[in-house]
Amino acid sequence: MLMQPVRHNCALFDGHPPVSPASQCLINLVHHNKYNVGSGEQFDDLVGLIEHFRLYPMIENSGDVLRLLQPVSGTRLRAHDIDQKVQEMREMEDFQKLDYNTGFDGEFQSLKMLDDRHIFTTNEGMKAENTTKNRYRNILPYDQTRVVLGRRDNKCESDYINASYVRTTRLSDSCSSVQSSNESLNSVKSLILKSDLKKVTPLVTKSLSDDALREVKKSLKLDKINGNICPDPVKEKMYIAAQGCLSNTKDDFWRMIWQEDIRVIAMITNEVENGKKKCERYWPMSGHEERYDNLIVRSISETHYEEYLVREIDVHNDKHCCRTIYQYQYTAWPDHGTPPDPDGLLAFIDDINRRMSEIAQEKNAPEQNVLCVHCSAGVGRTGTFIVLDMLIDKVKSSGFSCDIDVHSTVKLVRAQRSGMVQNKAQYRFIYFALQNYIENRNIKMKKQMHVSLAYYLINKKVIRQLLAKASPFLNIS
Template sequence: MSKDNPRLSRLGVLAPAALSACMDASVLAVPAAGAIVSTVLKELSKAFMLKKWFHGVMSAKEAEHLIMEKGKNGSFLVRESQAHPGEFVLSVRVRGRVSHVMIRRQHNKYDVGSGEQFDDLVGLIEHFRSYPMIETSGDVLRLLQPVSGTRLRAHDIDRKVQEMQEMEDYQKLDHKSGFDGEFQSLKMLEDRHVFTSHEGTRPENTPKNRYRNILPYDQTRVVLRRRDNRQDSDYINASYIRSSRLSDSSSSVQSSNESLDSVKSLIINSDTKKTPPLVTKSLSDEALREAKKSFKLDKINGNLCRDVTVKNKAYIAAQGCLSNTKDDFWRMIWQEDVRVIAMITNEVENGKKKCERYWPLSGHEERFDGLTVKSISETHYEEYLLREFDVCDDKNCRVVFQYQFTAWPDHGTPGDPDGVLSFIDDINRRMIQNSQDTDAPEQNILCVHCSAGVGRTGTFIVLDMLLDKIKTSGFNCDIDVHSTVKLVRAQRNGMVQNKMQYRFIYLALQEFIDSRNLKLRKKMQVNINILCGATDRLSSASQLVKIPIS
């Protein structure tokens, strides 16, 4: 008998005779391990890619806690039974409680004991979203909104990271919890290619791939302009990565007339101990207006000091150059009008060649196909280098900046997120400056590469996307690491290679938000001190007695 079984609903939909079978999980045969994997990959791929309601292996208790905490009546999710892998359960919140419905699979069809059968889980869920189920108690199970277990408010990042770490510490032998659990749910799609990779496997193109198993999708690859009408001249192992708008539909909207007393509530993760009020004096209306102006209260989301971000940013994720692809790389940079390159690898790591030097030495110039690349400057920082190049064809010249991060090990992560955050910040400042130049590119494209162009490259791109959202929408916005990784993996296979890199994204976001909060608190306190001092001076001046001159 399944541990989930006592919680399952007694359905009275269209086929009451089928209820007894639905109620008893022991009737449902547990498939062999190979069949489980096949079923999950085949039947759940659409759910992973297009829906937010599938949560992988989860107990009934975990589902109830998640739905009661983050959902409302009509919220639902689908999970794989913890007691019986390969079987699925629909959990729905109704009238302040959570009801669990066993999903049976017989003869390659899915049903819930109602009489209708469906080819896959997506079809089943979509049907019952339109035609609700009815329990024998008379309660209607309406599937109104899916519950996402990986989405969170940016200012809740500390709590999320702590919960994930505690889960891993408590269940060290269980790879289905914490960061590892989230990452493993992504790996279920690794062998499921939504797009094709035919071009990368052509005999004339295989010498241009650094790794045989890292190929761009045909549908998202960068296509070079052909040379001499040669078919192989349009191939490079690089992919376009675009971020759909990560909108925040649920962020709070606060009035621009918000009183100064509520400013304290905008400081995220403030100390739990009782703090003295920010303003202890009664300010005039004019002083209050000045205070709000000084604090730069965001009129849209109630957030402080939103940053300027690069508009219309897109990415190219590429592998590190081979000796025979350097010309192609510069052709791509010129064709796509890329002005900034982020290189996240060293030329040699652990005695292995990771990327050929595709740029001229300091003070020199080199010819790459029809382009001349001249080194203008090279600046060394603690964890990265900045190189500036003049790139010219026969008619025009452009300045291209290359940022090379040197402290990120292959298949690993940096020891501290601070260096990467500074690296990203400097790159974005440069892109903003470029967009304001008279010869600014039509679109702001950032080319990112490591060695394979998926691990460190994917981690960088996902982190930059999420940081941009926080900078644009503030700490009240929703962020979703899991969904953002899925987004970039749908455009280049294998992005974010391992759970260490997946965890690093969370830790870097946490570090960014915590450090930004600290800066905001300090800035607000300085402004308040200035305002209170000005108020004191105004109060003293108003009490001076004017003596008329005789």
């Protein structure tokens, strides 16, 4: 039964330049709210349909391959195209062309429809003995992804805490440079091999793609001269998304921190906001210590920055084993909405990742790099932070030509904890923060590239001068 036909414009390509710029493809919304294009495959949403046909092209009766190049409602994009994506979204809002099914709002609303299809249970959180451990009655961890607290010998303890594992999967990408960038890169490499220094500098200062600049930097081995532009993403990172502590869950929280060998905590809330308690203080004042069940927690230091602060905390168990925990608290998130400027949160994320990288190099490093993230409910700001961090890691590891997908990443984390990224404002903020990060890193890379290349050219010139002076004394055949 055909309920509602939807027309969707897409670009089709048969392996040669297209005869016409676009063709019309009729997408059918059929019974049970499934989408298809008449080929038999059924999809729960338009995003899934579009991504499928980007990977697996349509075949016409004539045998021609029709490839979906860039569907207008696709959510996946190249990292270096994020400016264009954000601009289009903003223009749709500015000119009031945005309806409920397009733009930021359309992408976000489609996530809410997908949430209704989740079949995970929340039985543990709904048990009578655990209800007092939930800050909000409607925000519970899935049984399938919740953190289960281990029981100690001869102790009858609850294994429940309102916290969820959030794992990341490596999203597929195609990080190839465009042809013009490859040609520019090859030209630079050939000139370097020929030592034609006069031609290298002006060519490199032209607008090469970011991938080309990175490859030239690699070819010149400039990492060893000036160090890495940006540290590699933390390897094998996993998140635990948790609610803010209640007065009766502080012991459980530290039990979890010790059990999961967590060394870094990201707290994205103040203790009190707008007169409401958001999170109980679960750490002692600087220079003091407190006992939480069998753990002794001592605050060593507290360092304040413009929008966040860092606490160094030592934790001892009853077997005299000690670990150092770093708690990062972001204090500049407003009571309502999102930060007006993403720079502070990006600095916060960068500092956390730097710390995790350092810890991973230590002798007693944990087997798994687990980052505990919490706000008050453990879904809104927490989800925004985790999604943004995942996407930044993707760009760090794969470059500006990699595919990124805010929608799919939010869908990924929501499949592990319900309600992650709570509202459209947070969803939009991810785009704006990611745009800011890519723009700033792009500028930094290009500046560093030019400085490194100049350093290389100066050194090469000096070596040539020394060789010229020494040549009369050298026996060169």
